[in-house]
Each structure stands twice: as C-alpha cells, then as structure tokens.
Amino acid sequence: MIVLVLGACTKKMTLNTSSRVPAARGTIKIKKDRNSNYAIDIRVSNLAEAERLQADKKVYIVWVVANNEYPKNIGLISSSTRNFSKKLTAEFHSVSSVKPDKVFITAEEDRDTDRPGSFVVLSTEGI
Numbered sequence: 001m002i003v004l005v006l007g008a009c010t011k012k013m014t015l016n017t018s019s020r021v022p023a024a025r026g027t028i029k030i031k032k033d034r035n036s037n038y039a040i041d042i043r044v045s046n047l048a049e050a051e052r053l054q055a056d057k058k059v060y061i062v063w064v065v066a067n068n069e070y071p072k073n074i075g076l077i078s079s080s081t082r083n084f085s086k087k088l089t090a091e092f093h094s095v096s097s098v099k100p101d102k103v104f105i106t107a108e109e110d111r112d113t114d115r116p117g118s119f120v121v122l123s124t125e126g127i
Contacts, residue, residue: 060077
C-alpha cells in the first residue's frame, strides 16, 4: 500500500514537441518529496545544440509556471558538448517549492534572462 501512495505522488509525462525542433523528444517527471518540495527531472534527446538553431541562440533554459505567475527560470540545459552526449541527449534536475502548472524549454541568447523568448522547443500543456 505504501508503494501505491508514493507512486501516486509522481507524475511522468512526455513533453510536447515544437515545430522549431521537430526531432527533439523529452520526458518530465515531477515528484513531491518528503519536504513538500517538487523534484523536477527532465530527459531530452535529439535536441540540437542551440547555436545550430539560430546564430544568436546560445543556451536552453527550463521555465516553470506556478500559481498563474510569470514563468520562472529554474536552470539551463547547456548546449555545449560537455552537457550533451554524442546522441544529443541531456538530463536536467531541479527542485521547486511550489507545484508546477506548466514547464517549458526555450532557446535563448543569454543564460541569465528573466523572461522567456518565443523560441519554445519542448513544453507541457499543464500538469
């Protein structure tokens, strides 16, 4: 019975692909931990390095929307070769104190941006 309760706290879903990077695939798993935080684990594959999309794009940023607030930058999936395998796969791990309503990944020029651009590559519709 304990296994069923713990399993119910985990949501795993496939990220929606964008026409901007149609080969990209991703999954996201969100799990509430014992401290009432939400562990966010993302796995992506076939995600080209950001510089290959457009010359001005440098990084991929993961955004979270919670409580109908403005999207928050929770980290980056770097497009450098040290973070992508030869198969163009990467993983991202983060923790949020609030339950995400939506998660999406954009290609951006600057890793420190606080507002998402329009270049969305993967997203959830709602969690």
